[in-house]
Amino acid sequence: MSKKQIKWLSVVLLLSIMAVIGFMIYRYYVGNSVNYYGIFTISLLAASLFELNTFGETSFLGSYNQDEKGDELEEHIVKVSSKISYFVLLVILFIILLITDLTGKSNLPIMLALCAAILTLPVIQFIVSKKYQ
Amino acid sequence: MENLIREYREKKGLSQGKLAELCEVTRQTINAIENGKYDPTLKLAFRLAKVLSVSVDELFKGEET
Numbered sequence A: 001m002s003k004k005q006i007k008w009l010s011v012v013l014l015l016s017i018m019a020v021i022g023f024m025i026y027r028y029y030v031g032n033s034v035n036y037y038g039i040f041t042i043s044l045l046a047a048s049l050f051e052l053n054t055f056g057e058t059s060f061l062g063s064y065n066q067d068e069k070g071d072e073l074e075e076h077i078v079k080v081s082s083k084i085s086y087f088v089l090l091v092i093l094f095i096i097l098l099i100t101d102l103t104g105k106s107n108l109p110i111m112l113a114l115c116a117a118i119l120t121l122p123v124i125q126f127i128v129s130k131k132y133q
Numbered sequence B: 001m002e003n004l005i006r007e008y009r010e011k012k013g014l015s016q017g018k019l020a021e022l023c024e025v026t027r028q029t030i031n032a033i034e035n036g037k038y039d040p041t042l043k044l045a046f047r048l049a050k051v052l053s054v055s056v057d058e059l060f061k062g063e064e065t
Helices: A003-031 A036-055 A072-102 A108-131 B005-011 B016-023 B027-034 B042-051
Strands: none
Touching: A003 A036, A072 A108, A072 B027, B005 B016, B005 B027, B016 B027, B016 B042
């Protein structure tokens, strides 16, 4: 993908995000309800925007060139970012749990998600380590 | 890990882009390796050595203990 194409696609993605946010604000004022699908759409569009500006391609929009082998540095960046994202996600889950707890609401699904997230890494490590024994 | 890729590349008159092309990686990968920000895999280390016509030993300096 050329730099010009990346720039144009980034503008399209940014405009789409702004349109979804606008629609969500409109829905909130008209129907007084939060559009959860809107939040999901924004996260997908924002993820695509970041990915596009990092690797020049985006997996969410399905424009990865399947014939092209992944570059070594690109694979390294993906690996390092995955590790960091896991711990950032753990902290975010913990903060959400703490906030809901402080507001006096119990949030079992978030608690379960946090426990699952804490368990996931050691369990997967255990399984993968078996492969090398 | 320290390496002498830049020296051998310049001796061969290759640009980062050309070396990247010959090793089937991106120019960014070569740049990161030359600047010591990324250690290549064994596969790429051998490919670099082959392209630069040197041994892996000559290309990479291990950390002194």
